[in-house]
Amino acid sequence: MYFVLVSVLACLASCHCFIERDEKKENHCGLLQHWIESTLVSMQIIKKGFHREVETTVELSPDVHSGVRVLLLHRWPRGVYVDPYQLASLSDLNDWKILLDSTIDLEGPAHKTTGFVTFVYPTPDGPTPTLLKVTIPIHGRYHEPSFVAETFTSVEIEPPELLLWTEKCIPLNNVEPHDVMEAPCTHHNSSSCQWVKQQHQKKERGPVNVQFPVVKLYSSYSGVDYRVPLDASSQFTVIFSPYFCSA
Amino acid sequence: MSFSRLPSLYDWPLVAYGDYQDKTMVVKFTDIDYHVFTDAARFITEGQSPYNRSTYRYTPLLAWLLTPNIYLSMVFGKILFIVCDVLSGLLIYKILLLKGLGTEAALRVCSLWLLNPLPIGVSSRGNAESILAALVLGTLLCMEARHLMWGAILYGLSVHMKIYPVTYALPIALSLRTTETRSEDKKGMKSLMRFIRSFLNRELFLFASVAAGVFCVLTALFYYMYGWEFLHETYLYHLTRRDIRHNFSPYFYMLYLTADSGWSQWLGLAAFLPQLILLLVASWAFHSDLSFCCFLHTAIFVSFNKVCTSQYFLWYLCLLPLVIPHLSLSLKQGVGLLILWFAGQGLWLGPAYFLEFEGYNTFLWIWLAGLLFLIINSFILIQIVSHYKPTQTPQRLKVE
Numbered sequence: 001m002y003f004v005l006v007s008v009l010a011c012l013a014s015c016h017c018f019i020e021r022d023e024k025k026e027n028h029c030g031l032l033q034h035w036i037e038s039t040l041v042s043m044q045i046i047k048k049g050f051h052r053e054v055e056t057t058v059e060l061s062p063d064v065h066s067g068v069r070v071l072l073l074h075r076w077p078r079g080v081y082v083d084p085y086q087l088a089s090l091s092d093l094n095d096w097k098i099l100l101d102s103t104i105d106l107e108g109p110a111h112k113t114t115g116f117v118t119f120v121y122p123t124p125d126g127p128t129p130t131l132l133k134v135t136i137p138i139h140g141r142y143h144e145p146s147f148v149a150e151t152f153t154s155v156e157i158e159p160p161e162l163l164l165w166t167e168k169c170i171p172l173n174n175v176e177p178h179d180v181m182e183a184p185c186t187h188h189n190s191s192s193c194q195w196v197k198q199q200h201q202k203k204e205r206g207p208v209n210v211q212f213p214v215v216k217l218y219s220s221y222s223g224v225d226y227r228v229p230l231d232a233s234s235q236f237t238v239i240f241s242p243y244f245c246s247a
Numbered sequence: 248m249s250f251s252r253l254p255s256l257y258d259w260p261l262v263a264y265g266d267y268q269d270k271t272m273v274v275k276f277t278d279i280d281y282h283v284f285t286d287a288a289r290f291i292t293e294g295q296s297p298y299n300r301s302t303y304r305y306t307p308l309l310a311w312l313l314t315p316n317i318y319l320s321m322v323f324g325k326i327l328f329i330v331c332d333v334l335s336g337l338l339i340y341k342i343l344l345l346k347g348l349g350t351e352a353a354l355r356v357c358s359l360w361l362l363n364p365l366p367i368g369v370s371s372r373g374n375a376e377s378i379l380a381a382l383v384l385g386t387l388l389c390m391e392a393r394h395l396m397w398g399a400i401l402y403g404l405s406v407h408m409k410i411y412p413v414t415y416a417l418p419i420a421l422s423l424r425t426t427e428t429r430s431e432d433k434k435g436m437k438s439l440m441r442f443i444r445s446f447l448n449r450e451l452f453l454f455a456s457v458a459a460g461v462f463c464v465l466t467a468l469f470y471y472m473y474g475w476e477f478l479h480e481t482y483l484y485h486l487t488r489r490d491i492r493h494n495f496s497p498y499f500y501m502l503y504l505t506a507d508s509g510w511s512q513w514l515g516l517a518a519f520l521p522q523l524i525l526l527l528v529a530s531w532a533f534h535s536d537l538s539f540c541c542f543l544h545t546a547i548f549v550s551f552n553k554v555c556t557s558q559y560f561l562w563y564l565c566l567l568p569l570v571i572p573h574l575s576l577s578l579k580q581g582v583g584l585l586i587l588w589f590a591g592q593g594l595w596l597g598p599a600y601f602l603e604f605e606g607y608n609t610f611l612w613i614w615l616a617g618l619l620f621l622i623i624n625s626f627i628l629i630q631i632v633s634h635y636k637p638t639q640t641p642q643r644l645k646v647e
Contacts, residue, residue: 049606085282085301106301109491109506142491145504151608213608215503 028168035061035068036164036178036198043159045208050140052080052210056160058122058132068128071163071183071195072120079110079155079212080138082118087137096122096134097187110141110155120160121187140212152211159207163195170194258329261371262322280558281373284324288313298476306408306481307469309375328370331377336361338384339568342538345391348572356568366561374558379409380565386412387538387569390419399454403461410485411562414526414544421534423451487515493599493610495555495592497617500610502553515553522551536637538569543628550624557592575634584627591616591623 038061046053056072076082081104091097101117122132143153163183178199185193265276287297287310297303297310315323336357343353360366370377382405389398402419405412424445469477491503498518505511525547533540545563549555576584595616598609 049602049604051604085286089282103301107492111507142503144507211606213602213606213610215500215610217504 028166032164032166032169032196035064036196039162041159041162043208045210050212052138054136054138056134060130062130064128064130066128067166069165070122070128070132072134072160073163074118074160075158076115077155078113078115079141081141082136082138096120097124099184099187099189110143119184124186143212143214145215145217147217151214151216153214155210155212156207157210162198165193165195258367258371262325265371276372278372278374281324284309284313285316289317292317296473296476298473298480304480304484307473307477325371325373328375328377331381332366332370335377335380335384335565338388342388342391342569356571360568365564369561376558376561379405380561383412384565387541390537395450395454396457399457400461403458407462407465410482411548414548415541417530418534418537418540420446420451421530422537423454424448490554493602493613495595495617495620496553497614497621498553500614518553522548538566539573539635542566542570546628550621573636574631575636584630587623588627591620595620
């Protein structure tokens with residue numbers, strides 16, 4: 001009799017534990033969903049010329065728990081590249097860590113290279129602050145000579161995708177409409193985790209266009225063309241057409 | 248006068264300052280090349296190939312030499328380069344003495360190298376050009392003192408480290424051949440045969456075999472260790488290099504425009520022609536004074552090359568002190584040419600800065616500045632050649 005009573009009590013207790021754990025998990029997953037929806041990601045590109053800096057700011061919800069990891073996924077076009085050696089020397093000075101998905105060709109022109117992906121971990125260790133700022137130095141590649149009048153080529157840089165992970169919501173489910181994505185857990189790339197990807201990104205700005213100078217080829221004799229346009233990023237060009245035919 | 252005391256006034260403080268700037272400022276003092284060498288040396292200490300370091304395009308010997316950068320201190324390499332700078336100064340002094348210049352005059356000319364901010368700056372920033380300067384000057388000293396065996400060893404080593412000393416082979420061969428008494432016999436075939444036979448002598452054979460031997464042994468050793476990658480990165484890359492990115496050479500513009508055309512490879516090879524022709528002419532005209540000939544060779548090679556960066560200037564600047572005592576240029580003329588040379592570089596650096604750091608499209612201006620710089624270099628070389636006096640006892644510097 002007592003034995004039956006004790007076993008029923010034990011069963012009820014463990015069931016309660018499981019339910020509580022499930023409830024807690026659902027709570028955390030719900031919170032995660034809430035955090036990812038309320039996080040703001042903004043990007044701006046500073047400096048001029050072939051050497052720029054991409055500044056990404058992440059504003060997390062103030063109620064974000066510690067133990068939540070943030071991952072910024074940049075999909076870079078082939079018109080730019082990052083210098084892994086420069087990044088390695090910077091990583092000693094910064095608190096963010098970066099992981100590249102492939103080897104970077106430091107010298108190739110744009111049309112002979114491909115885009116690449118970087119995984120940026122703004123706070124690999126320690127508690128997650130609500131405001132994160134990451135500045136990545138990028139460099140422009142030389143582009144194919146232009147056959148049209150334009151002497152600048154445009155490279156579109158998308159803002160990064162925001163991914164969040166917490167150990168308290170494993171495995172990830174019920175995070176619709178956000179996607180679940182596999183990505184390295186840390187910049188050491190020793191294991192893979194499931195991250196929640198922000199779906200409808202609350203971006204303060206859309207993709208940013210970066211302009212790089214490019215040589216111009218002419219297919220016919222042309223006269224002097226003196227133009228001084230002013231574009232949104234306050235660059236101005238003086239175009240002087242040489243009197244020669246293209247190769 | 249102690250040689251070691253002179254550079255210490257500038258070099259060591261500069262190295263210390265460089266370290267400080269690297270740690271505190273965004274614009275680094277140390278050249279990117281130094282980091283490339285150090286990274287390659289690190290790969291070697293881990294038992295890997297130095298060519299795992301992207302853009303390492305030098306002999307593995309350099310990375311091996313810099314392994315103390317990893318084991319001892321990062322600054323070891325810079326110290327080595329500075330020591331080679333001082334050694335180059337000493338070698339210049341000894342060569343000038345051998346050529347008959349007085350001690351005082353030799354010291355004065357020597358100080359043009361030792362107190363020159365350009366080699367000091369280059370070495371303290373971590374470029375390895377001074378190693379090659381020391382090797383080339385060592386070769387010339389041995390040739391001047393007729394220690395052919397040592398000259399050949401150093402020459403083989405120089406060519407292994409960088410390709411450009413291979414151009415010295417022709418003037419060295421011309422200077423080592425048997426000088427025959429002038430014959431009245433002008434018959435084409437016979438004089439040609441005599442000319443060819445003049446190359447077949449013991450000294451030239453010894454030099455050629457030792458130099459080639461050293462080069463082949465080093466090449467074979469590193470090929471065995473690192474394979475095809477060593478051959479490609481150390482030699483073939485430099486021979487087939489068509490750098491479309493802006494540099495002092497006006498060729499960059501042509502190479503950029505024709506990079507994807509089917510003719511680009513032929514254009515790259517064709518660009519060797521002006522260099523080759525000028526080198527042949529210079530060898531024939533001036534092989535009797537090996538130092539002057541080598542200086543001309545290097546200056547022509549660098550000025551007419553498809554790629555030209557400021558590091559290359561050191562290749563001929565280290566030989567300039569050997570040439571100066573033979574020039575009948577006045578101090579005013581010499582300084583004028585120097586200012587012209589710097590002005591040419593300044594005119595290029597302006598648009599290059601605006602292209603790279605401000606984003607203006609100044610490609611055309613950079614190309615024009617490159618052409619102007621080539622014209623200036625040619626003018627300077629013409630002035631040097633026309634004021635060259637191949638006397639036994641070199642004249643002292645004329646001061647107006």
